Each structure stands twice: as structure tokens, then as C-alpha cells.
Amino acid sequence: MAIFVMRTLKNLDINSSIESNRLVFKESWSDRLDTFFVYFAFFAIIFLMVLCFSELESFSKNGLEYIILISIIIFYLYALYCKLSEKKLKKIKFNIHREEAKKRIIEYGKKYKFRISKPSDKLIFLNEPTDNFSIQEYERTIIIFFKENEILYTLIKEGARVNFPVLFSQHFTKRAFKKILTQPKIETTKNYFNGFFNEL
Structure with missing residues (x-):
């Protein structure tokens, strides 16, 4: 079953x-902790992607890497927005x-x-x-x-x-x-x- x-x-x-x-509604402490963890994870990933982005030397030589990093950053920003607005x-x-x-x-x-x-x-x-x-x-x-x-x-x-x-x-x-x-x-x-x- x-x-x-x-x-x-x-x-x-x-x-x-x-x-x-x-x-x-009344959130439990576990729900609040869960929400904090999700926010922390998303912010950490976005921060790491921005650091990686700043380490790339040349857009002309690493165009694909820039595209991948920008796509990842946009995706996690969107996911963060979805989490922030899920109660709306x-x-x-x-x-x-x-x-x-x-x-x-x-x-x-x-x-x-x-x-x-x-x-x-x-x-x-x-x-x-x-x-x-x-x-x-x-x-x-x-x-x-x-x-x-x-x-x-x-x-x-x-x-x-x-x-x-x-x-x-x-x-x-x-x-x-x-x-x-x-x-x-x-x-x-x-x-x-x-x-x-x-x-x-």
C-alpha cells in the first residue's frame, strides 16, 4: 500500500x-529549516557560478563556457524565484x-x-x-x-x-x-x- x-x-x-x-498557515520549525537550506543552496551555487564566470579569461576563446555558466546562473535564479514565490x-x-x-x-x-x-x-x-x-x-x-x-x-x-x-x-x-x-x-x-x- x-x-x-x-x-x-x-x-x-x-x-x-x-x-x-x-x-x-503556521510553519513548523522543520519547514523553516528546509526553506533556509534551499535558499542557502541556491545562493551558494549562484555565487560559485559567478566566481567561475569571473575566472574565465576571454569570451572569444571560451564562448561555450560562458554560455553554459550564464545558463546555469539563469536557471538557479529562476529556481530561487520559484521558491520565493511558491506561497504567492x-x-x-x-x-x-x-x-x-x-x-x-x-x-x-x-x-x-x-x-x-x-x-x-x-x-x-x-x-x-x-x-x-x-x-x-x-x-x-x-x-x-x-x-x-x-x-x-x-x-x-x-x-x-x-x-x-x-x-x-x-x-x-x-x-x-x-x-x-x-x-x-x-x-x-x-x-x-x-x-x-x-x-x-
Whole structure:
């Protein structure tokens, strides 16, 4: 039997989260330590890449090395941004009834085999496994808050050792949500990228 592990959102304040457009909950000391470690790791890698960059003698002789180092720096800056903004709720507006929007999100979750949990009429969790090399099955969670004419959502991950941020699938999730909340009829065509992009 699979044991699913989701990020702990202790005392999640639904109304405050919706009002502030940011997850409001009580973080444990282990979550805070984990966040500090991720920030430290990203800053350390970026700092080392900048040092390596300054050691290169000539752009004309080492053009490929410059390109590689710049690409690595940009990637880790993006990953750092994702970690810094993972609690910020993204917004998608719609013109349908809120209950219809909720129904479409639930159908989307069922279609792509998410584990769905619904703590309240204003909130839904869509969970999917992210770590296939562990006894426990850690999850990536899409947290969705419902308002009258919009959803507020974000993606967070649980990992075997550290909770690295969600990097690329958040963009495909945004695209999928916009599509299902604005189209007149739900399509049944499978989203290829949803299954393909499962970050480490």
C-alpha cells in the first residue's frame, strides 16, 4: 500500500489566504529549516557560478563556457524565484458560476489521476506523486481557492529530503486551468505535457 506524504499546512487560514493572495498557515520549525537550506543552496551555487564566470579569461576563446555558466546562473535564479514565490497565489478569472468552475477543476483532477481532497467549499487540493525512488510517495500539490469569479492557486512540493520548488509544470497548470475555466465545453483530449513534465 502506498503511503502518500503531502506538505504540512498546519492551521491553514482560508479566508486570510484569499484576502492576502498568499498562503497563510503556521510553519513548523522543520519547514523553516528546509526553506533556509534551499535558499542557502541556491545562493551558494549562484555565487560559485559567478566566481567561475569571473575566472574565465576571454569570451572569444571560451564562448561555450560562458554560455553554459550564464545558463546555469539563469536557471538557479529562476529556481530561487520559484521558491520565493511558491506561497504567492496566482489568479485566474472566469465568467462561469463558481460551482461550475469547481466542478471543472474536480473533473480535471479525476481525468489526470490526481488524489483530490476538499477541506471546504472554498478550497480543493489536487495531489500527484513526484518521487518514484522512495518507499513513501511524496506529492506535488495544487492548492486552489475559489472566489465568486476567480480562482487563486499555487503549487508546492514535498520531497524525500528537501522541498524544492515546482519549476515548469506550474506553467502548464496555468494554461490548463485557463482553458478549462474559459471554454464553453470541457474537452477530453489528453494534455501531453501534464504527464511529461515531472520535475526532480
